[in-house]
Amino acid sequence: MQDAPESAFTPVAGLADAVPGFSPDEMDAVLRRCRALEEELRTIQAIQLTAVEQAPVGILVADARERRIRLASLKGLGLLGKDEAVCRNAPLHSWTLLHPDGTPFAPEERPLERAMCHGEVVETADALIVGLDGQQRHVSINAAPVRNGSGEIVAGVSVFLDITERRRLECQRTQTLTFFAHDMKSPLMGALALTRRLLEGKEGPLSGRQVENLEMVASLLDRVLTLSMDFLDVARMDQAGFTLAREPVALAPVLQALVREYGRRAEDKGLAFRAELDQNLPEVLGDRQRLMRMVANLLDNAIKYTAEGAVAFTVRRHGRELELCVQDDGPGLSQNDQDNLFEKFFRGDAGKGSEGSGVGLAAVKAIAQAHGGRVIGQNRPEGRGALFSIWLPLQAS
Structure with missing residues (x-):
C-alpha cells in the first residue's frame, strides 16, 4: 500500500x-x-x-508540474504491466498510447495531458494502452484536472476501464453476423424478386387475397433484407471496407416514395403522418439504396415506438447542407439512450421487449458519415418524443 x-x-x-x-x-x-x-x-x-x-478500474494521479505518476490503483498498475515500485514517479509517457486504428497519440492528445494543460474534462476516449510489459489492452479513458484553492491546476486524474474482452466479443459477434448476413443476402434478393414478379402478374392473374398475402410476404422479405444490409454496412465500417456506389440521385422522387410507403404504415397503425419537403430538392452524388435505407430506418423506428399521436418528416436545405428530420410522439430518449444511441447492438430503454437488432441506428450513422454527414438524436425540445436529424453536406455529396 x-x-x-x-x-x-x-x-x-x-x-x-x-x-x-x-x-x-x-x-x-x-x-x-x-x-x-x-x-x-x-x-x-x-x-x-x-x-x-x-478500485475495480484503473486510476492514475499525476503531478501537473513534474508530469509524473504519484498514485495508481492496483488495477491501473496491472493495466500498465508493472508493479508500484516501477510505476510510481514514472514519467507520464513511459508507456505507449494508441488510437483504436493503431496510430500513436501525439503527446498533447493524451487525455491526461489535455486535462492538465488545458483544464479539459475528457470522457470515454477510446484507446489502446501498450504497457511497460509490452502487452496491448483496449481501454476507455476519462480524465479531469485537479485545482488548488487558487484555481491553479496542480494534478490530473485519469480513470480507465479495460474493455479488451468486450471488444473481442463484439468483434467475434460482428464477424459471425456478417457471415450470416452475407450468406442470406442472395437468397433474400432472389425471393423478393420472384415475389414482385408474381405481384406484377407476370406469372398469371391473382385474386385480391393472393395479392394481399404476397404484398405481406414482400414487405417481410424487404425488412429482413434491410436488416442484412445494415449488418454488412456496420461491419464494413468497422473494418474500413465501407465504399459507396456513387451516382447522381434525384432526391425528390426517392423521398416521396418513402413518404408514400411510411405514410401508409403510419395510417395502418392509427397515427398521423406529416411530411414537408422543400421544393426543388437538389440532385446529389451518393448511394441511392443506402440513402433510402438510412431515412427508412429512422421512419421505421419513429412509427414503431409511437403508440399514438403523429410522426413528422421534414427535409430542408440550409445553404450547403441538407437536413432530413424525423420526429415522433413516442416515449423519447432516456439519458442512457442518448449516451449509447448509435452503438452497435444497443437496444434503448423503449426498445426492450420489442423486436429489433440494435444495428439500425448504427447503420444510419455509418451511412451518414460515409456521405460526409452526421446524425443527431435527441428529445424534442417542445415536449414528448424523439427527434433525429441527418445533415448531409451538399458539396461533398
Missing part, C-alpha cells in the same frame, strides 16, 4: 511561553486538538488511498 504523507505537525518546545495570554493548560489543550485533527486527516488520507488502490 502507498504510504500516507508524513505528519506536517511538529511540536515546538516552549510554545506556550511564546504565546501571550495563553496558560500552559490552554496551550496543551490546543496542541491535543491539533494532534487529534492531524490524526483524523491522516485517517481520511489512508481511506482515500485505499479506495483508489482497490
Whole structure:
C-alpha cells in the first residue's frame, strides 16, 4: 500500500511561553486538538488511498508540474504491466498510447495531458494502452484536472476501464453476423424478386387475397433484407471496407416514395403522418439504396415506438447542407439512450421487449458519415418524443 504523507505537525518546545495570554493548560489543550485533527486527516488520507488502490478500474494521479505518476490503483498498475515500485514517479509517457486504428497519440492528445494543460474534462476516449510489459489492452479513458484553492491546476486524474474482452466479443459477434448476413443476402434478393414478379402478374392473374398475402410476404422479405444490409454496412465500417456506389440521385422522387410507403404504415397503425419537403430538392452524388435505407430506418423506428399521436418528416436545405428530420410522439430518449444511441447492438430503454437488432441506428450513422454527414438524436425540445436529424453536406455529396 502507498504510504500516507508524513505528519506536517511538529511540536515546538516552549510554545506556550511564546504565546501571550495563553496558560500552559490552554496551550496543551490546543496542541491535543491539533494532534487529534492531524490524526483524523491522516485517517481520511489512508481511506482515500485505499479506495483508489482497490478500485475495480484503473486510476492514475499525476503531478501537473513534474508530469509524473504519484498514485495508481492496483488495477491501473496491472493495466500498465508493472508493479508500484516501477510505476510510481514514472514519467507520464513511459508507456505507449494508441488510437483504436493503431496510430500513436501525439503527446498533447493524451487525455491526461489535455486535462492538465488545458483544464479539459475528457470522457470515454477510446484507446489502446501498450504497457511497460509490452502487452496491448483496449481501454476507455476519462480524465479531469485537479485545482488548488487558487484555481491553479496542480494534478490530473485519469480513470480507465479495460474493455479488451468486450471488444473481442463484439468483434467475434460482428464477424459471425456478417457471415450470416452475407450468406442470406442472395437468397433474400432472389425471393423478393420472384415475389414482385408474381405481384406484377407476370406469372398469371391473382385474386385480391393472393395479392394481399404476397404484398405481406414482400414487405417481410424487404425488412429482413434491410436488416442484412445494415449488418454488412456496420461491419464494413468497422473494418474500413465501407465504399459507396456513387451516382447522381434525384432526391425528390426517392423521398416521396418513402413518404408514400411510411405514410401508409403510419395510417395502418392509427397515427398521423406529416411530411414537408422543400421544393426543388437538389440532385446529389451518393448511394441511392443506402440513402433510402438510412431515412427508412429512422421512419421505421419513429412509427414503431409511437403508440399514438403523429410522426413528422421534414427535409430542408440550409445553404450547403441538407437536413432530413424525423420526429415522433413516442416515449423519447432516456439519458442512457442518448449516451449509447448509435452503438452497435444497443437496444434503448423503449426498445426492450420489442423486436429489433440494435444495428439500425448504427447503420444510419455509418451511412451518414460515409456521405460526409452526421446524425443527431435527441428529445424534442417542445415536449414528448424523439427527434433525429441527418445533415448531409451538399458539396461533398
